[in-house]
Amino acid sequence: MDPIMTIIIAIVTLIIGAAVGYFLSKKSVDKQNQELIDEATRKAQNLINDAEKDGEAIKKEKIFQAKEKFLELKSKHEEVVNQRERKVADAELKVKEREERIKTDLAEIQKQKDQIKSEKGNIQARTEKLNIKQKEVDTMHKKQVEILEKISNYSADEARAELIEVLKDEARTKAQAHIQEIMEEAELDAKNEARKIVVSSIQRIGTEQAIENAVSVFNIESDEIKGRIIGREGRNIRAIEAATGVEVIVDDTPEAIILSCFDPVRREIARLSLHRLVTDGRIHPARIEEVVAKTTKQIEDEIIEVGKKTILDLGIHGLHKDLVRIVGRMKYRSSYGQNLLQHSREVANLAGTLAAELGLNPKLAKRAGLLHDIGKVPEQESELPHAILGMQWAEKYGEHPDVINAIGAHHDEVEMTSLISPLVQVADAISGARPGARRQVVESYMQRLKDLEATALNFDGVEKAYAIQAGRELRVIVESDKVDDTKAAELSFLISDKIQNEMTYPGQVRVTVIRETRAVNIAR
Template sequence: MDSTAIGIIAVIVGLAIGFIIAKFLEKGKASKIVLNAKKEATRIIKDANVEGENIKKDKIFQAKEKFLELKAEHEKVIIGKDKKIAEAEKRTRDKESQISSELAKNKKLSDQLEEQLKEVEYKSEFFDKKQSELDRLHKNQVQQLEVISGLSADEAKSQLLESLKETAKSDAMSYMQATLEEAKLTAQQEAKKIIINTIQRIGTEEAVENCVSVFNLESDDVKGRIIGREGRNIRALEAATGVEIVVDDTPEAIILSCFDSVRREVARLSLHKLVTDGRIHPARIEEIVKKTEKQIEQEIVEIGKRTVIDLGIHGLHPELIRAVGRMKYRSSYGQNLLQHSREVAKLCGVMAAELGLNTKMAKRAGLLHDIGKVPNSEAEMETPHAILGMQWAEKYGEKPEVCNAIGAHHDEIEMKNLIAPIVQVCDAISGARPGARRQVLDSYIQRLKDLEDIAFGFGGVQKAYAIQAGRELRVIVESEKVTDDKAAELSFEISQKIQTDMTYPGQVKVTVIRETRAVNVAK
């Protein structure tokens, strides 16, 4: 064997020995890994058992809490049902008690009815006996009359009918003749009443224009805000302006009622500002009304200035300019006072020019002739407007010719210059032209007040309203004090009182309203 073979054998033997050694080392390492894996598995199992026990305890605790919650809800439902059952039992007992009481009342009424029926039956039998006895006596009397008169009942009846026919015919003819004569006498008077009543109906439109303004709204929702809680806003507005505010079923509109057109305009502008701003409460209302009053005063002055500038009048005292501006908010016999005064001033200027007189002075007197119709106080209202206007003109430095023309345009003082008759004539022309004046406003207002005062003079009257331009008086009475029969009697008494105490065109219808209300509260 050569050395090469021996080397190869040695290498093979070395490799085999190395392989065997590697196998032994690998087997030891695997045993160690298996041992570590078993230890890790044991630890994981132990941790899993502990975690499982914790989860089990948590679930048991949650289950107990849920059980207690459900138990509490169940008890609450049971208590609610018990309470409802108790209330139902109480209502049932109350109804049973009420039914028992009603049954007792019905039994008592039934007993009373039976007694009354027995009494009625007894009276009916007694009446039948009396009727039969009366028929027997009547028959005997008829027989006796036939024997005495020698006539049968039918013959006597026919003679009586003939006599009654002649008498009735004569009476009918006399009544017809008297009726015709009365109709002839009263036909003219009735025709006048119809015409006057028709004319009076025409006055309604002018009265409404002078006493009422309509405030338009975007929607009816604003009405509730204007009224306010328990009506505090509308009461504050009425107290601040002195204007009656009527909120009714008129769609998207509120009615402002007042005889003073300045106050009515203040209320209208204040309402417009409040609705536009959106803040509506008593303090805000008073603030807005005060600002509006200042604005109206400024507007009055501006109107007066524009008027005198348009007419070419210069050097007028500021107080007289203010009085001219206030005339815009007054009416005279249904005619706007400022328009009337402007018209008189222009007519005076034209007429003075034709006569070769001072046109500026004539215009001045024509513009100022009715300033006394816008007094500043109650005391001044007692003075005739011509005299009051003359006193103002003298006070504020107007010339004697102008003062005399103002005071004399109703012949209350003597005319001392040619301007005075011109003013008087132009005032008559402006008022007398067709369509200028339709209704005497002052007398109209006074008549409405008198109608309402007469109604308030009777007992039991709660409210009274003169409507339809004074052609109807609507009276609301207290139902506790005035019965239905008394209401009819009251209507007649008020109409008689109006007829004897007042002078008025046409007729006045008196309507008495008695309202009964039954109010209960459901609890």
């Protein structure tokens, strides 16, 4: 119980007891009541004494807690003071270190100032000596000029004027020769610049080529499959030929079946269909018709995807869906050994590059270049030239008049009416005439490379010769003991001069002579 409440209860009890005693005394109570009053008084006194003792104990406890709190706060305060003193000591140490560094730097700066002052004195002394020497040289020069004037009977001004005239004549002669050389170089540079534009366009556009053929080979794991493909009394092979329009040739060629057709799309459909049939194992007329139909649909979808991807790669927009499909069909057609789609992409890029160089519309030139050979992929045979047929298709599907004219005029079937037309014609010629592009020029291209190497090998001291970069560079390796550095430069000029005078080639040929010296010793 709270000590204060105990004291209050004791006081209240004492008052009550006193009141009762007073009341009882007034009423003349008996001795027993008096004893009760005395007992109540004693208890009240005892309670008061106990309350006083409890209060004293509480007081001492509170004083003790206050002392503990005071000591705790004092300890924290001393810790804070110690931390501040340590920080102040660290700061003082850093300041002292900084002062030491500053003193060292000041001493170094003073030392450098002294050195500079000393160097300045030396320079001034040297300058004075040089001035004295210069005066002596000027005096001697003046004396020599006077002596020369006496000997030659010419004054300095007269000799200078005569020397200037002589130098003028020499300079005029050299200038004329130099002007002539510049004129010749300018004329050559103009031709080279025109060639460079074409060669640069060719070098930037390089594609792989495929050889055109009319047959495809379908490889099989064993000759037993041939019998299943032929079927009973040849019904399976007849069903395949009827569904695809491709002649299937089964002969003694081991593990191979020949597919023959002028249309590469139909050959591809037949090849894929045979692959599915052989893999599935079920080969009969109904299954053949089903597989050929699915494969045809797949090839048609692929053709459209190829066309879309091509025009997207070239940045061509707004092409009619039928023209997109025709562009996709080019993937399965070759012309003179070139894949038609790759050739058309190459012509498009070349035409775009040439148009950009000449300040024309490169997008229109690319469009015409891509579509210039669309007449080569008709679904039905046509008696019209492919340029005229392609021009009619382009006109039918709403192409730009410049594109239509470029398609029809790239083989001179119609008159050129646009600047884009000759660009497409040139790009088509470049793509076809590029070394290695078409089958009929491969042999002449290979022969030219051999002639390049043979020309270099005919010179003394040449060990090896290699034609690289499609014949645009000839690397010549010479014997170091027979050809020195000076002769290597001369040999490079002689080889290039002989190639220029005796060979015909597009663009230019760089001749690089390599002379390598090796020192070999063996440690035993």
